[in-house]
Amino acid sequence: MARKRKNRTHLKGTQPAGESGSNVPKSFVIKHGQVGSSLTQLTRDIRKVMEPNTASRLKERARNKLKDFLTMAPALQVTHLLAFTLTDVAPSMRIVRLSNGPTLSFRIERYSLMKDVMKASRRSKNLGTIENLSPPLLVLASFPSPSPTTPPHLPLIMKTFQTLFPPLAPHSLSLSSARRIVLVAYNADRGTIDFRHFRITVKPYGVSKRVRRVLEGTGTASSGHVLNLGNEKDVADFLMRRRGEPGPGGADGYESAASSASSAAGDDGDAVSLADDYVGRNNKKGSKRAVRLDEIGPRMELRLVKIAEGIPGKEGNVIFHEFVKKTKSQVTAQKAAHAAKEKLRKERREEQERNVQRKKQLAKGEDGEEEDGEEEDAEEVEGSEVEQEDDENWDEDEEISEGEVSEDEDGSEESDEEPEDQPPAKKSKTKQRR
Secondary structure, three states: OOOOOOOOOOOOOOOOOOOOOOOOOOEEEEEOOOOOHHHHHHHHHHHHHHOOOEOOOOOOOOOOOHHHHHHHOHHHOOOEEEEEEEOOOOEEEEEEEOOOOOEEEEEEEEEEOHHHHHHHOOOOOOOOOOHHHOOOEEEEEOOOOOOOOOOOHHHHHHHHHHHHOOOOOOOOOOHHHOOEEEEEEEEOOOOEEEEEEEEEEEEEOOOOHHHHHHHHOOOOOOOOOOOOOOOOOOHHHHHHOOOOOOOOOOOOOOOOHHHHHHHHHOOOOOEEEOOOOOOOOOOOOOOEEEEEEEEOOOEEEEEEEEEEOOOOOOOOOEEEEOOOOOOHHHHHHHHHHHHHHHHHHHHHHHHHHHHHHHHHHHHHHHHHHHHHHHHHHHHHHHHHHHHHHHHHHHHHHHHHHHOHHHHHHHHHHHHHHOOOOHHHHHHHHHHHHO
C-alpha cells in the first residue's frame, strides 16, 4: 500500500508575492521575572497580534533567563524580542533589535486585555484563526514630521515599530490578506504612545440596517445572530416598519436614530470600490462597500523611558533617557568608559582565542608523542613474538628427539582435553545407536 503524501506545511498561511522568508521580521514575545496573571495574559494577547511571524506556543520556564532567549534567537532567525516584566513602579516592555540593538524600554501606563475590550464592545466578535494567517497592517499616526525641532527619539520609535511588521507592498499585496490593523499613535499632550489593534470589516454601502441584515442573513444577538422573520406576515413589514414602532412580538424597532440616517445614505468617506475579491458574502471586485474598523484589543499606553545601544547584558551608550539628563562632560565620560570597556572585552576575547589555539597545538603534540610510544611498544611486542617463536621451535625439536615420551605426553594431553570434547562425543554415539 502506497504511503499517503503529506501536502501540508508548517508555515501559517501563504507569504505575499515578492516577500521572501529571510526579509520577514520574526519575533519572540516573552515574560521574565515574577509577573501576575494579567501581565501573562497580555503577553499572550501580544503574541496573537504578532502572528503569524512569532512563536505563538513559546513556553518560558522559571529557570529561563533573558540571556537564554538572546542566545537562542539568532539561530532561529529571530529579529526582535519583546520582553514584559513587572517593576516596582509599573509593568514595562522592552523591544530589542537583534542582534546588535538598539534596545527601547517602555513603561506601560495603562493597558486593556482582549477580553476586556470585547466585553466593552457592543459588536463583540472573537478573533478567529483566519485573521491570524496574515500579518497585520501597520498605521503610524500623529507623529511629527522630521524637522530640527522634532525630538530625536521619535524617528527611532517609528523605525522600530516599522521593522516589527513586514513591509507593505501595495502592488503585490493581496486584498484578502488585509484583515487586521495595528495603530501606533503618538499623543503629544501626554508624551505617550497608544497601541491599538483592529479588525477590518466590510459592509454593504447605501442600504439601511434592515436591508443589510436581509442581504447578510444575520440578526441580533438575542436571536442567535440568525435573521428571524417567523413572526412577520411579509418582508415589507420588516423593511418598512418605522423606527421605534413595536414589532409583532412586542419588541421595539430594529433601527436607531444613527443607523436610519447614516446607514441608508452612507458616508462617502467610508465607501470604497473593491480592487479585488474580498472575504465575505457578495464582496466582489468593483463593488462599492463601506469599510469599518472593530477594535479587538489589546490596548496599551506606552511611555518611552530609555533607548540604549546594544542588547541587554551588552548595552552601550544611552541615546535617550526620560528622567535622567546628563551634561556634555558626563556624556563624554560615559562614552570613554564604554569605549574602554569594549576595548577590554576585545582584548579578553583575543587572549581567549590565543589560549584555545595554544591548547590545540599542545594536544596535537601529545597525540604525536603517544603515537611514537605506541610504535615503540609495537616493536617490543614484535621482538618478544620472535623470541617466543624460537623457543617454540626449540621445544618441538626436543619433543621429536624424545620419541615415545612425547607420544605419552600427547596422549595425556588428549586425555585431559577429552572432558571438554565430551558433549559432541555423546551426540555422535546417539546417532550411531539410531
